[in-house]
Amino acid sequence: MATVNENYLKLPGNYLFSTIGKKVREYEAAHPESRIIRLGIGDVTQPIAPSVIEALHRAVDEMGQAETFRGYAPDLGYEFLRETIAEQDYRSRGCDISADEIFVSDGAKSDCSNIQEIFGADNAIAVCDPVYPVYVDSNVMAGRTGTYSSETGTWSDVIYMPCTAENDFVAELPKEAPDLIYLCYPNNPTGASITKERLQAWVDYAIANGAILLYDAAYEAYISDPALPHSIYECKGARGCAIEFRSFSKNAGFTGLRLGFTVIPKELKAGGQALHPLWARRHGTKYNGAPYIIQRAGEAVYSEQGRQEVRQQVAAYMKNASYLRTELLAAGYEVYGGENAPYIWLKTPKGMKSWDFFDYLLEQANVVGTPGAGFGPSGEHYFRLTAFGTYENSVEAIRRIKAL
C-alpha cells in the first residue's frame, strides 16, 4: 500500500506566508471597509522596467514566428544569459566565475529548497536564527531535521545560530560541526549585512571543517555601502566551499516573472565528489529550463538602459526603507536593517510577542508585517517590515503606527 513521506507530517502548521495571507483575508472579510497596507511578504510593487518589457515583447514575437521560435531551452540556461551574468555579476567584480558555472532557474526559492537534494541524508545543517523558512522546511521534508518541539520552536537535529542585536545579527562560527551552512546576506529577515572580513571568516571555517556554505545573495542589489561584499566569491577560497544563489525577484521586480540562478564552481566538492555534475544532473532530470522569453527579460536587466532602470527601482525601495527606519527610530522603536537591505527589523514594543504585535498592528493600524517568531525562536519579540510597498503606503503606514 502506498504511504506518504512521513517527514511532511512533521511540519508544524502552514508555511509562514500562507498563514499570514489567511489571517489577512479573514480580517478583510470581517472588515470590508478597512484599507490594509501590506508590508509583510517581500513582494515588490513597481512595474517591470521599460527595457525589460521591450525585451519581453521582442521575445514573444520571436516565439510567434517559425524561423525564430524556440522550443526546449538548454537545461542549464541560455548561453546569452549565463555569459552576461558571469561577466557582469562576477568577473566585473573580480570574481573568477565562468558561464558554465551558472545554472539558470525559475527562482532562488526553488534552488534554495532543492539544493539539499544533492547532499547526503545525514548531513547536519546549520541555519541562522531567525531564518527564511524555506531552508529549514525543505530539510524537514528530506528528513534531516529530527523532531520538532513546539515549546522551543526548534528541530532537534538542526544547528541554530542565533542572530540578535548582541552580535549585529551575524552568526558566530558554530561549535558543533555542521556539514551544510545556510547564510543569507544582506539578510532576510533582519536586514543585516556582513562585512567582507566576517564573510571571509566563514569561508575559512568552511574550508577548515569540510563544510559547504549555501550563500543566498538574493538581496545583493540593495547594498549601498561600497565596502560590503556582493558575492561570496569575493572571498579567498570560496570556490572551494560555497554555492551562491541569486534572484531577479528583488533586484528587478521579477517576483511574478520567475528567474534566478545558482553558481556552483567546478572544483567544489563534498566528500570527494564534485557537486557541479550532480546539480547539472538534477536540472537535466527534474527541470526543463526557464522560459526563453523570461531569460531574454533577464538579459535586458543587464543592458545599459536596464541597469539604470532597475537601479532606480532599488533606489525607490531604499527611500522607503530609509523613511521607515528614520520614522520608527524617531517614534522610539528599536530598529535594525533598512540600510543595505529592503527589510526593517524592529523590536516589538513593551516586550510584546511578535504574533501578538502582528494581530495588534493588523487590527489597530490595518498594517501587515511579518512576526519575527515566524522566522525562528530568536525572532521572537522582533517584527519585519518590508520596503517594497509604495512610498505613499510607507508614509501612511508610519502615520498609522505613530497614531497607535
Next chain:
Amino acid sequence: MATVNENYLKLPGNYLFSTIGKKVREYEAAHPESRIIRLGIGDVTQPIAPSVIEALHRAVDEMGQAETFRGYAPDLGYEFLRETIAEQDYRSRGCDISADEIFVSDGAKSDCSNIQEIFGADNAIAVCDPVYPVYVDSNVMAGRTGTYSSETGTWSDVIYMPCTAENDFVAELPKEAPDLIYLCYPNNPTGASITKERLQAWVDYAIANGAILLYDAAYEAYISDPALPHSIYECKGARGCAIEFRSFSKNAGFTGLRLGFTVIPKELKAGGQALHPLWARRHGTKYNGAPYIIQRAGEAVYSEQGRQEVRQQVAAYMKNASYLRTELLAAGYEVYGGENAPYIWLKTPKGMKSWDFFDYLLEQANVVGTPGAGFGPSGEHYFRLTAFGTYENSVEAIRRIKAL
C-alpha cells in the same frame, strides 16, 4: 564533513536526451556539411499560436504598468487558469474535478519527477518498460530503486512492466505489489494508446491494492479515436487512486514557455493521509508559481480561437505521424504508434541493436531518432521517431531512410 547524495552516483551515464544531443553535436562538428534532421527529442517546431502570442503581449503590457503589475502568483496557480482547466479539460468531459484540485506548474517534467517526494521512501514503484526516463531517474535520486545492473539495464527494486508488440504496448497488471504505478497514455515512447476498459482495470487494480496511479496524460490532445479516454478521471473510482499530469508542451507547443499542471483529488489518500495538502505544501515551500504571463498564455489556449489554432497544430503533427507511419510500413518496417500519439515506434531492421541503429541512421541518413533501449530493456530493438518535425523534414527523412 559534507557528503553527497550517494543515490545520484548510482545513475548510469547521462540523461538519455543529453547523450543524444552530445552524439549529434559531435557528428555535426566532424561533418559540418551534413544537414541533420532531428526526429529524436520530442520538441515541437511550430510557432506559438497567434491568439496565445496576443495574450502574451497583453500580459507583458500589464506587467509594465503599476496598476496592473502582478508580483508573486498564488502558489497553486491563478484562479482564472485553474477554473478554465477544470471546466474545459474535465467537467466538459464529465470528469468531476474542481479548480482547487488543479496545481499549475512549470511543466509535467517537473511534476512527474517531484511527485515521488510526497511518498514514503520505501514505496515500491512500477513502471512500463520502455518508459520516459524521468519517472525512474527521479526515484533513483530518492533512493527507491536499489542497485543498477548494467547487464540487464534494470534496477533491482523497480517493478518493470514490459510493453511490447505482444501485449499491444499496454502493461499487464503486475503480480508484485507496487505502491506507485506510473502510466502514460497516449504513450511516450511507444505511441500506444489505452482503451477505457483497460484503463478502468488499472483503476480497479489500484483501488483493490491500495496503490496510487501516477497518470501522465501529456499527449491526450493527440487522441483521434473518440472512444479513447483523455483523462484517467473518466474511469470510475479514479478520484480515489489517481494523480494526473498534464502539459501544455505538446498540445500547444509550450516546450519553451513551460506550463503544465497536476490534478490531485481532495479525497485521494495514501496510508490514510490526504495527498492534496502535501502537494500544496510542497508547492508552497519549494516553488513560487508559474509566471503570470505564461499562465495568461495558457488561458488563451482554451479560448475559442486558441482551441482552433492548437487543433490545427496538432493536426499538422498528426499528418506527419500518419505520413511517417504509412511510408515506413510501405518500406517494410514493423511500425507502431502514430495514430493517437505523435510518436512512431518501429522495430529496428535485421535485429539491429537500437543504439547501433541510432548511429547507422545518424551517419548514413543524417536522421536523428531515439534508441528504444534508452527507454528501458524492453525498448531494445525498437526506435522512436517523433512527428514534431516539419512536414518537409518528415518527407526528406523518409526519402533518406528509404534510400538506405
